[in-house]
Amino acid sequence: xxxxxxxxxxxxxxxxxxxxxxxxxxxxxxxxxxxxxxxxxxxxxxxxxxxxxxxxxxxxxxxxxxxxxxxxxxxxxxxxxxxxxxxxxxxxxxxxxxxxxxxxxxxxxxxxxxxxxxxxxxxxxxxxxxxxxxxxxxxxxxxxxxxxxxxxxxxxxxxxxxxxxxxxxxxxxxxxxxxxxxxxxxxxxxxxxxxxxxxxxxxxxxxxxxxxxxxxxx
Amino acid sequence: xxxxxxxxxxxxxxxxxxxxxxxxxxxxxxxxxxxxxxxxxxxxxxxxxxxxxxxxxxxxxxxxxxxxxxxxxxxxxxxxxxxxxxxxxxxxxxxxxxxxxxxxxxxxxxxxxxxxxxxxxxxxxxxxxxxxxxxxxxxxxxxxxxxxxxxxxxxxxxxxxxxxxxxxxxxxxxxxxxxxxxxxxxxxxxxxxxxxxxxxxxxxxxxxxxxxxxxxxx
Numbered sequence: 001x002x003x004x005x006x007x008x009x010x011x012x013x014x015x016x017x018x019x020x021x022x023x024x025x026x027x028x029x030x031x032x033x034x035x036x037x038x039x040x041x042x043x044x045x046x047x048x049x050x051x052x053x054x055x056x057x058x059x060x061x062x063x064x065x066x067x068x069x070x071x072x073x074x075x076x077x078x079x080x081x082x083x084x085x086x087x088x089x090x091x092x093x094x095x096x097x098x099x100x101x102x103x104x105x106x107x108x109x110x111x112x113x114x115x116x117x118x119x120x121x122x123x124x125x126x127x128x129x130x131x132x133x134x135x136x137x138x139x140x141x142x143x144x145x146x147x148x149x150x151x152x153x154x155x156x157x158x159x160x161x162x163x164x165x166x167x168x169x170x171x172x173x174x175x176x177x178x179x180x181x182x183x184x185x186x187x188x189x190x191x192x193x194x195x196x197x198x199x200x201x202x203x204x205x206x207x208x209x210x211x212x213x214x215x216x217x218x
Numbered sequence: 219x220x221x222x223x224x225x226x227x228x229x230x231x232x233x234x235x236x237x238x239x240x241x242x243x244x245x246x247x248x249x250x251x252x253x254x255x256x257x258x259x260x261x262x263x264x265x266x267x268x269x270x271x272x273x274x275x276x277x278x279x280x281x282x283x284x285x286x287x288x289x290x291x292x293x294x295x296x297x298x299x300x301x302x303x304x305x306x307x308x309x310x311x312x313x314x315x316x317x318x319x320x321x322x323x324x325x326x327x328x329x330x331x332x333x334x335x336x337x338x339x340x341x342x343x344x345x346x347x348x349x350x351x352x353x354x355x356x357x358x359x360x361x362x363x364x365x366x367x368x369x370x371x372x373x374x375x376x377x378x379x380x381x382x383x384x385x386x387x388x389x390x391x392x393x394x395x396x397x398x399x400x401x402x403x404x405x406x407x408x409x410x411x412x413x414x415x416x417x418x419x420x421x422x423x424x425x426x427x428x429x430x431x432x433x434x435x436x
Contacts, residue, residue, distance in 0.1 A: 020430055024423040028382045028405040035383055050407040088429030089422070106324035116422040117429060156432060164246045165253055181432040183424070187246040189268040199428035203419065204307070204334040205242040206401070210417035211306030211335060212238055214374060214399040 019060045025050050026057065027083040034076050042073035089117045094155045096179070097123040098170050099162030100130050100140055103185055103203070107161060108135040120159065122149055143170075147177050156180040164188040237278045243268050244275065245301040252294050260291035307335045312373045314397070315341040316388050317380030318348050318358055321403055321421070325379060326353040338377065340367055361388075365395050374398040382406040 015023075029049055033041055043061070047054040058068065061079075064086045068074045084090050097104055097120050107113070108123060124143045125131060131142045141149060158179040162170050167188040174182060181197035184190055187204045233241075247267055251259055261279070265272040276286065279297075282304045286292040302308050315322055315338050325331070326341060342361045343349060349360045359367060367373075376397040380388050385406040392400060399415035402408055405422045 014434070015430065017427070020427050021423055024405045024420060024426055025407045029407070032383055032406070049409075051409065052407075086430075087426035088433070089426070093429060093432075102328050102330040106328040109327065110320050110324040112320040113421070113425070116425050118425055157428070165250055181428050183428060187242045188250075189243045189247070189270075191267075191269065197428055197431045199424050199431075201419070201421065201424045202242060203328075203331070205239060206417050206419045207331070207334050207336055208242055208305035208307070209235070209238050210375070210399050210401060210415055211311060212233065212304075213415045213417075214311075215306070216232070 015063045019063055022052065022056075022060050023064070023083055023087060025052075026061065027080065027087065030074075030076050030079050030083075034080060039076055040073045041076055041079070043068060045073070087117075089115070091117055092119045093117050093157055094153065095120050095157035095159050095183070096146070096149070096155050096174075097138075097159040097161060098125075098143070098146075098174065099160065100125040100127070100135065101161060101163070104159075104161035105135060107159065107185075108138050111136065118157070121153060121155065143173075146173065150177045150179075157183060159183045159185065160190070161185045233281045237281055240270065240274075240278050241282070241301055241305060243270075244279065245298065245305065248292075248294050248297050248301075252298065257294055258291045259294055259297070261286060263291070305335075307333070309335055310337045311335050311375055312371065313338050313375035313377050313401070314364070314367070314373050314392075315356075315377040315379060316343075316361070316364075316392065317378065318343040318345070318353065319379060319381070322377075322379035323353060325377065325403075326356050329354065336375070339371060339373065361391075364391065368395045368397075376400050378402045378404055378408070380404065 026046060029046055030041055043054040043057040046057050064082055066074060066079055066082055095118055097108060100108065100123050104123065108120060113120065120138055123138055123140045124146055125140055126143050130140045133140050156179065158174040160167060160170065160182055164186050167186045167190055171182060171190040171192060175192060175196055182190065182192065184198055184200050185202065187202045190198060192198055244264060247264055248259055261272040261275040264275050282300055284292060284297055284300055313336055315326060318326065318341050322341065326338060338356055341356055341358045342364055343358055344361050348358045351358050374397065376392040378385060378388065378400055382404050385404045385408055389400060389408040389410060393410060393414055400408065400410065402416055402418050403420065405420045408416060410416055
């Protein structure tokens with residue numbers, strides 16, 4: 001029932017961003033059903049659980065070549081395998097982290113990222129109390145060593161957790177060194193060449209949204 | 219030039235979500251300008267820095283009653299004060315954290331959240347090795363103690379960092395106990411009554427988006 005993605009081009013399917021944002025919800029939902037011993041699930045069942053139209057779910061899943069069978073629905077094992085593969089959670093993506101402050105240090109300690117395909121192999125900072133140390137087994141180098149380490153280890157992803165005043169300078173340095181995607185945790189809107197992928201995850205912007213809506217309700 | 223928000227109802231302005239998402243960018247941008255010794259900034263200057271239309275910036279800022287003067291622009295100090303106040307970063311919002319796993323533990327150690335108005339006052343877990351301990355000065359209680367602690371400390375925000383299989387059950391417990399807003403870090407789409415605020419911040423969904431776009435570019 002489910003077609004696996006061709007090995008050679010595992011992710012070369014153009015999927016709209018809203019679909020991409022919903023796929024992890026379906027994945028966590030069916031993982032839960034699997035734990036409960038279920039083997040099949042219909043889009044209607046998922047729809048009830050997560051409050052998204054069943055037709056939207058079916059459409060989203062069709063992008064990754066998953067289709068349900070009449071009366072039986074989707075095979076849960078196949079769905080988990082295809083979604084995890086498509087979302088990139090089954091391959092390790094090596095990353096460097098820049099800025100071992102409070103948030104950077106916290107991310108280094110979050111081993112959960114490993115289960116979702118991100119392996120932070122080294123961190124960079126300029127603080128002499130941090131350089132030369134390890135955190136959760138991850139070595140911390142001086143920022144000046146980045147270019148050298150980049151030559152030794154082919155790394156495509158940079159995690160940006162520096163203070164805002166150096167966010168752009170460190171971004172430029174990363175791009176010049178060959179980093180292809182930047183996971184930006186700063187509230188600063190960094191500028192990059194067109195071909196560089198930027199994923200903004202500003203916890204503070206999310207906090208502001210939550211505070212604002214909370215106060216609207218009070 | 220800038221009107222301060224009335225003290226009594228600091229956040230009771232209905233602002234569209236896209237505007238709310240952009241305001242923290244303006245804030246970090248003008249904080250940086252202040253550090254560089256600037257006193258005034260025009261929407262055109264901000265526009266060049268962060269690549270958003272100057273007219274959009276002016277419109278966004280007008281929602282929080284900030285308006286620039288001809289030829290002088292916006293007064294930076296006033297802009298920082300109004301934005302920080304509006305975004306809720308100047309008041310402490312007390313929160314409980316549920317689930318001291320890898321990510322939950324990391325968040326407890328991120329003191330940066332304090333600077334943006336979130337104070338995690340206690341954490342809950344069922345792991346006997348964690349219950350009774352402290353992390354970064356924050357006490358960890360058994361989950362069964364939540365209702366009691368809730369009566370002692372009026373807390374409006376719950377941070378959800380539990381495994382997906384108990385995400386809904388813990389959400390229900392939080393809501394029953396009086397939590398008004400949930401910061402959901404799980405990839406699980408939780409269901410809540412209409413009046414409860416949910417802010418989803420799934421690091422894993424963001425990772426998936428980044429991996430996908432990275433692979434499209436390779």
